[in-house]
Amino acid sequence: MEKTQNGETVKEEELKESCGGGGGDGSICGYDSLHCLLKDNLDPHIFQEVNRLLTGLNCGKSLQPIALPESATSLSLQHGFDLQAFCFNADKEILREPRVVRVGVIQNSISLPTTVHFSDQKKAIFNKLKPIIDAAGSSGVNILCLQEAWTMPFAFCTREKRWCEFAEPVNGESTIFLQSFALKYNMVIISPILERDINHGEVIWNTAVVIGNHGNIIGKHRKNHIPRVGDFNESTYYMEGNTGHPVFETAFGKIAINICYGRHHPLNWLAFGLNGAEIVFNPSATVGELSEPMWPIEARNAAIANNYFVASINRVGTETFPNPFTSGDGKPAHADFGHFYGSSHISAPDASCTPSLSRNRDGLLITDMDLNLCRQVKDKWGFRMTSRYDLYAETLTHYVKPDFEPQVISDPLLHKKSL
Ligand SMILES: NC(=O)NCCC(=O)O
Structure with a gap:
């Protein structure tokens, strides 16, 4: 069977050769990148949506x-x-x-x-x-x-x-x-x-x-x-x-x-x-x-x-x-x-x-x-504003001490045999 790759028709076996990350030439199924692979193989309107999810939007637009x-x-x-x-x-x-x-x-x-x-x-x-x-x-x-x-x-x-x-x-x-x-x-x-x-x-x-x-x-x-x-x-x-x-x-x-x-x-x-x-x-x-x-x-x-x-x-x-x-x-x-x-x-x-x-x-x-x-x-x-650094400074101060004990509250019923 034949498929398209970088705009050219290639045999499916050849395509498989270059797939799997470790594939001979280091490409992704013959493509330079995941982005190129998706762009060449998806309908443009589907690619647009996939791209929005994969690379996000900047000021409301794709880059x-x-x-x-x-x-x-x-x-x-x-x-x-x-x-x-x-x-x-x-x-x-x-x-x-x-x-x-x-x-x-x-x-x-x-x-x-x-x-x-x-x-x-x-x-x-x-x-x-x-x-x-x-x-x-x-x-x-x-x-x-x-x-x-x-x-x-x-x-x-x-x-x-x-x-x-x-x-x-x-x-x-x-x-x-x-x-x-x-x-x-x-x-x-x-x-x-x-x-x-x-x-x-x-x-x-x-x-x-x-x-x-x-x-x-x-x-x-x-x-x-x-x-x-x-x-x-x-x-x-x-x-x-x-x-x-x-x-x-x-x-x-x-x-x-x-x-x-x-x-x-x-x-x-x-x-x-x-x-x-x-x-x-x-x-x-x-x-x-x-x-x-x-x-x-x-x-x-x-x-x-x-x-x-x-x-x-x-x-x-x-x-x-x-x-x-x-x-x-x-x-x-x-x-x-x-x-x-x-x-x-x-x-x-x-x-x-x-x-x-x-x-x-x-x-x-x-x-x-x-x-x-x-x-x-x-x-x-507001990530900086809401970051609660003082809380974490305290946790880390305790954590680096040799006598630190993890703050774990165990369910008192955890080790009870069921009736
Ligand atoms: N150079 C280097 O620190 N590589 C470590 C491997 C990794 O972080 O992926």
Whole structure:
């Protein structure tokens, strides 16, 4: 039997080949994303309704795409990266002007096999990113964020210490590389790297460096929560961060970075919100088998609960390592981490969200966001006002004490034998 796929007729067997998440090419049944799959296969009026439920409405409408300059679209065609752009509006206010900021996020696969010389691997990633950053810059992006540990393969599954050689100081090679783009395009750039802290015994951290639009280093944030799940053996390499929950006040708004696994921790999201973040970036590296059903939910929920925008970024592709490793689950040793499913997207405080970038291709997602929306949603829903922080402060104060006992009221009849 034959079916339609991306507008073309294909055999049903071929379609099945690329389904099931783990399907050969990493696509979703041959489609870049769930959004593309639904759009191509549903009647337009049914798709409109499904889309309303899946991605919400912003100021009463589905998100509108933005037209980008030809310089950006031609770079995406020439280099084969997904390029999408949308606009989040806010209501017009009487006293405040709109505060529209253009935000970009980049997802990418590594560029060379993990067996080649480390400096060649790093250089190849730099070269791959150049045209994507140029597309962002020439589109007028104000704040750009790259994916977690973007300079390297996500080698932490191996537990081999040699990958520590990818670590660099905050003012190292990758920062110098990005500073020139920040200056050229008047753009704030968030650069998540494996950091080596030279002044403190050469300790390694998982860090996001915030580069200002003048090419200056504004500061850094270190990943607060380190995964101990599946093949994410990151605690072998670095410790929980010691930078708290900083919000960086930039020329384009107040931003924060919640690095990858931190997205599973609602208090982590809350703390960035309490410090006044308007946009929280979540640079990540995660694989389909582990987290894909959680991916569209957690970021969106954080945006809603904390009245800020969330930009979620995940790398793409399957990375294979020289030596097989085990997952400690009794299954055979293997040499790849599984498929990093991309699907970067942006969520707004009003529960609307963009479609995702591709599941298997590099991509640049650009959104205009009117930051006035954050306060408008606060005023409408009153989450901050009704939050009862004093109540929870008390609960947590008790909980962290060694003599804490859970507040449980048992039914006195629970253990009585029935007559
Ligand atoms: N990089 C990272 O923290 N990954 C953990 C896996 C997950 O949170 O999905």
